[in-house]
Amino acid sequence: MEPEILLIGVMTAGVTLYALMGGADFGAGVWEFNTALRAGEKERALIYRAIGPVWEANHVWLIFVLVALFSGFPPAFAGLSRALWVPLLLALLGIVFRGVGFAFRSYAADSVRLKTVWGAVFALASTAAPFFLGACVGAIASGRLGVSSDGAYSGDHLTGWINPVSIFCAFYGVGICAYLAAAYMTREARNEGEAALTEVWRRRALVTGLWMGLLSAAGLAIIATSAQELWEGFKDRAWPAVFTSFGAGTFSIIALWRRRFTGAALGAAVTVGAVVVGWGLAQYPALIPPEITLHGARAPREVLWTFLGVIGIGSLLLIPSLVLLLVLFKGKRPDDA
Amino acid sequence: MEPLLAARLQMTLTLGFHIVFACFGVGLPVLLLVAEGRYLRTRDEGWRTLARRWSKSFGVLFAVGAVSGTVLSFELGLLWPDFMGTFGSVIGLPFTLEAFAFFIEAIFVGIYIYTWDRLSPRAHWLSAFPIAAAGIASAAFVVTANAWMNCPQGFLLVGGKVVYAEPLRAMLNPASGPQVVHMILAAGLVAGFGIASVYAVGILRGNDSPHRRRALALGLAMGAICAPLQAISGDWAARVVARTQPVKFAAMEGQFRTQAGAPLRIGGLPDSETETTRFALEIPGGLSWLARGDPDAVVEGLDRVPRTDRPPVAVVHLAFQAMVGAGVALLALSVWVGGTLVLRKRLPQGRFFLWWVALAGPLAALALEAGWVVTEVGRQPWIVQGILRTRNAVTDSPGVGWVFAAALAIYAALTAATIIALRHLARK
Numbered sequence: 001m002e003p004e005i006l007l008i009g010v011m012t013a014g015v016t017l018y019a020l021m022g023g024a025d026f027g028a029g030v031w032e033f034n035t036a037l038r039a040g041e042k043e044r045a046l047i048y049r050a051i052g053p054v055w056e057a058n059h060v061w062l063i064f065v066l067v068a069l070f071s072g073f074p075p076a077f078a079g080l081s082r083a084l085w086v087p088l089l090l091a092l093l094g095i096v097f098r099g100v101g102f103a104f105r106s107y108a109a110d111s112v113r114l115k116t117v118w119g120a121v122f123a124l125a126s127t128a129a130p131f132f133l134g135a136c137v138g139a140i141a142s143g144r145l146g147v148s149s150d151g152a153y154s155g156d157h158l159t160g161w162i163n164p165v166s167i168f169c170a171f172y173g174v175g176i177c178a179y180l181a182a183a184y185m186t187r188e189a190r191n192e193g194e195a196a197l198t199e200v201w202r203r204r205a206l207v208t209g210l211w212m213g214l215l216s217a218a219g220l221a222i223i224a225t226s227a228q229e230l231w232e233g234f235k236d237r238a239w240p241a242v243f244t245s246f247g248a249g250t251f252s253i254i255a256l257w258r259r260r261f262t263g264a265a266l267g268a269a270v271t272v273g274a275v276v277v278g279w280g281l282a283q284y285p286a287l288i289p290p291e292i293t294l295h296g297a298r299a300p301r302e303v304l305w306t307f308l309g310v311i312g313i314g315s316l317l318l319i320p321s322l323v324l325l326l327v328l329f330k331g332k333r334p335d336d337a
Numbered sequence: 338m339e340p341l342l343a344a345r346l347q348m349t350l351t352l353g354f355h356i357v358f359a360c361f362g363v364g365l366p367v368l369l370l371v372a373e374g375r376y377l378r379t380r381d382e383g384w385r386t387l388a389r390r391w392s393k394s395f396g397v398l399f400a401v402g403a404v405s406g407t408v409l410s411f412e413l414g415l416l417w418p419d420f421m422g423t424f425g426s427v428i429g430l431p432f433t434l435e436a437f438a439f440f441i442e443a444i445f446v447g448i449y450i451y452t453w454d455r456l457s458p459r460a461h462w463l464s465a466f467p468i469a470a471a472g473i474a475s476a477a478f479v480v481t482a483n484a485w486m487n488c489p490q491g492f493l494l495v496g497g498k499v500v501y502a503e504p505l506r507a508m509l510n511p512a513s514g515p516q517v518v519h520m521i522l523a524a525g526l527v528a529g530f531g532i533a534s535v536y537a538v539g540i541l542r543g544n545d546s547p548h549r550r551r552a553l554a555l556g557l558a559m560g561a562i563c564a565p566l567q568a569i570s571g572d573w574a575a576r577v578v579a580r581t582q583p584v585k586f587a588a589m590e591g592q593f594r595t596q597a598g599a600p601l602r603i604g605g606l607p608d609s610e611t612e613t614t615r616f617a618l619e620i621p622g623g624l625s626w627l628a629r630g631d632p633d634a635v636v637e638g639l640d641r642v643p644r645t646d647r648p649p650v651a652v653v654h655l656a657f658q659a660m661v662g663a664g665v666a667l668l669a670l671s672v673w674v675g676g677t678l679v680l681r682k683r684l685p686q687g688r689f690f691l692w693w694v695a696l697a698g699p700l701a702a703l704a705l706e707a708g709w710v711v712t713e714v715g716r717q718p719w720i721v722q723g724i725l726r727t728r729n730a731v732t733d734s735p736g737v738g739w740v741f742a743a744a745l746a747i748y749a750a751l752t753a754a755t756i757i758a759l760r761h762l763a764r765k
Contacts, residue, residue: 052447053447053450055447056400056446057443057444060436062407063406064436066410066411067432070429071425071426071429071432072429074426075422077414077418077421078418078419078421080414081415082732082733085734089415092408096751099403100401107397107758151422157734299425302503303427303502306505307433310430310434314433314434318440321441321444321445321467328452329451
C-alpha cells in the first residue's frame with residue numbers, strides 16, 4: 001500500500017478522535033454559553049468534573065493532525081496557512097482562551113467574580129473555536145480555496161475562505177459539538193446519580209440530535225448546489241458514510257428516548273465520526289481540492305514510511321495510556337457514584 | 338510595521354512566553370516526584386501536602402504551556418509558510434515524536450491531578466513518572482528541530498523542493514546534543530530556582546515555617562545541581578557553535594576580525610559601523626583557548642561574510658553576556674550552597690542568602706530568554722542556516738503587524754491572569 005494513503009488514514013482517524021473528544025469539550029462550553037443565564041452551580045460542577053481530567057489529552061489530537069499534515073504533506077500545510085490565515089487565527093484565539101479559561105476557572109478561582117469571568121471566557125471561546133475550525137473544514141471541502149499545487153495562494157487573504165459551504169460548516173461544527181456534549185453529559189449525569197440533571201441533558205440531546213439531523217440534510221443540499229465536486233464524491237464514494245451516520249443518529253435518538261445512555265453516547269459518536277470520514281472519502285484523493293492531492297503534495301515516500309513507523313511505535317505507548325485514562329474517568333465508577 | 342519585523346517579534350513574544358511555562362512542565366514533575374517519594378518513604382504528611390499544592394499550580398502552568406505551545410505549532414505555518422512548505426518533511430520527525438510525548442504527558446497530568454484520593458499513594462506516585470519522562474522527552478525532541486535550523490542536514494534540495502530526506506539524520510545533527518542538554522538543564526534551573534525564589538520571597542516577608550523552608554530547599558537543590566552542569570554544557574554548546582556556526586559565534590563574542598590569539602571579551606558594546614567592540618574587558622588569547630583549546634588559534638570573525646549575512650551583532654553579544662552573567666550568579670549561589678552543605682551540614686542562612694535565592698528565579702528566566710535570543714538572533718539573516726533566508730520565508734498575508742499588536746495585548750493579559758491564579762493558589 002502507498003504510504004500516503006496510510007498516513008491520510010491515520011490523520012482521518014486523528015481528526016475523527018479530535019471531533020469526538022475535543023469536540024465534546026467544546027460542546028460543554030457551547031452549552032454553558034447558551035445557558036449562561038440559567039445554568040445552576042450543580043450543572044456547571046458536573047461539566048467541569050466531566051471535562052477536567054481529559055481535556056488536555058483530548059486537545060492533543062489537533063496537534064497530532066497538524067504535525068502529521070506538515071510532516072507528510074508540507075505544501076498542503078503551507079497552502080492552508082496562507083489561505084486560512086484569518087479563520088485559523090480566530091480559531092487559535094478560541095483554543096487559547098477556552099484552555100486558560102477552563103484551567104483558571106477550575107484550579108484557581110473560588111471567588112464568585114473570578115469564576116464568572118473565567119466561566120464566561122471558557123464558554124465564549126469554546127463556541128468560537130469549533131465555529132472557526134468548522135469554517136476551515138468547510139472552506140477546504142468547498143474546493144474554492146484557490147491554493148495551487150505548490151501551496152501558493154491566489155485568493156483574497158481576508159475573505160477568500162468565506163463561501164456558503166464554509167459558513168454552513170462553521171455552524172454545523174458548533175452543532176456537532178453541542179450534540180456530542182449533550183449525549184455524553186446525559187450519561188455522565190446518570191452515572192453521578194443526578195436524576196434532574198440527567199433529564200435536562202437528555203432533553204437537550206434529543207432536541208439537538210433532531211435539529212442536527214435536519215441540518216445534515218440541509219448541508220447535503222448546500223453541497224449539491226454549491227460544491228459540485230464534493231457532491232460527486234458523496235455520490236461516488238461517501239454514501240455509505242452518510243447512511244451510517246443517519247442510522248447511528250437514529251439509533252442514538254431512540255436510545256436516548258429509551259434511556260439507554262451508554263448506547264446513546266456511542267451512537268452519537270458513530271454519527272459524528274461517520275460525518276468526518278464521509279467528508280474525507282468525498283474529497284479523496286484531494287487534500288485541498290481541486291489542485292492539491294495526496295500524491296502531489298506528499299513528502300518523499302521513504303520519509304512517509306519513517307513517520308508511519310514512528311507513529312506505529314508511538315501508538316504502542318499512547319493507546320494503553322489513553323485506555324487507562326478513559327477507564328479511570330469514563331468507565332463505571334461504583335465507588336464514586 | 339514591516340511584516341518581517343512583525344513576524345519575528347511575534348515569534349519572539351510567543352516563544353519567549355511559552356518557553357518559561359515549558360520549563361516548569363519539564364522541571365516541576367521531577368520535584369513532584371521527589372516530594373511525593375519522600376512522603377512514601379517517611380510517611381510525613383508535610384511532603385504530601387507540598388506535592389498536592391504544587392500539583393495544582395502545575396495544572397495551571399501546564400495548561401498555559403499547552404495552549405501557548407499550540408499557538409507556536411500553528412504559527413510555524415501562519416508566519417513562515419515557505420519554511421514549513423519546503424522543509425516540513427525534513428523536520429517533521431521530531432515534531433511527531435514530540436506530539437506523542439505531549440500526549441503521554443497530557444494524559445498522565447489528568448490522571449495525576451485528579452486521582453489524589455482515588456489511587457493508592459504508591460500508584461499515584463508512579464503516575465508522575467510518565468509526566469516527568471515525557472516532559473523531558475518532548476523538550477529534547479522539539480529542541481532538535483531548532484538545532485536542525487542551526488545545522489541543517491539530511492536532505493537533498495532540487496529546484497527549491499526536497500526530493501530526498503533522512504529525517505533521523507536531520508534530527509541527529511551536530512547541534513542537537515549540546516542544545517538538548519543545555520535546554521533541559523535550563524529547565525531545571527528555571528523550575529528549581531523559580532520555586533525556591535517564591536518561597537524565599539515569602540520568608541523574607543516574614544512568612545517563615547518549616548514547610549516553607551523545606552519547599553525552598555527542594556527547589557534550591559534542583560537549581561544548585563543543574564547550575565554547574567549547565568556551565569559545562571554551555572562550554573560544549575559554544576565549542577559546537579564555533580565549529581558549525583562561526584558567524585554566530587563571532588557575533589556572540591563581538592569578534593569582528595578573523596584573528597589569531599583572539600581575546601575573550603567580558604562586557605563591551607559592539608559597533609557594526611566601525612566594526613569594533615568597545616569598553617570590553619579583554620583577556621588575551623582567552624577566546625581562542627575557549628573555542629579551540631589553544632590560546633594562539635585563529636578565531637573566525639564576522640569579516641568572514643559580507644555585511645548582509647551578519648546578524649545584529651550588538652543584540653547577540655549583549656544577550657550572550659547577559660546569559661553568561663546570570664549563569665555565573667547562579668553558579669556562585671550553587672557553590673555557596675554546596676560548600677556550606679559539605680562543611681556545615683546545613684543550608685546557608687541569613688537575609689543575604691534569601692535575597693540571593695529570591696533573585697535566582699528571575700535570573701534563571703533571564704538567562705533562558707537571553708540564551709534563546711542568542712541562538713535565534715545569532716542565526717539571522719537565516720531561518721535555515723545558509724539555506725533559506727528569514728526574509729524569504731515570511732508570510733505575505735496582510736496585517737501581521739496588527740496580529741502582533743493583538744498578541745501583545747493578549748499575552749499581557751494571560752501573564753497577569755496566570756500570576757493572579759498562582760498567587761491565589763499560593764494563599765490557600
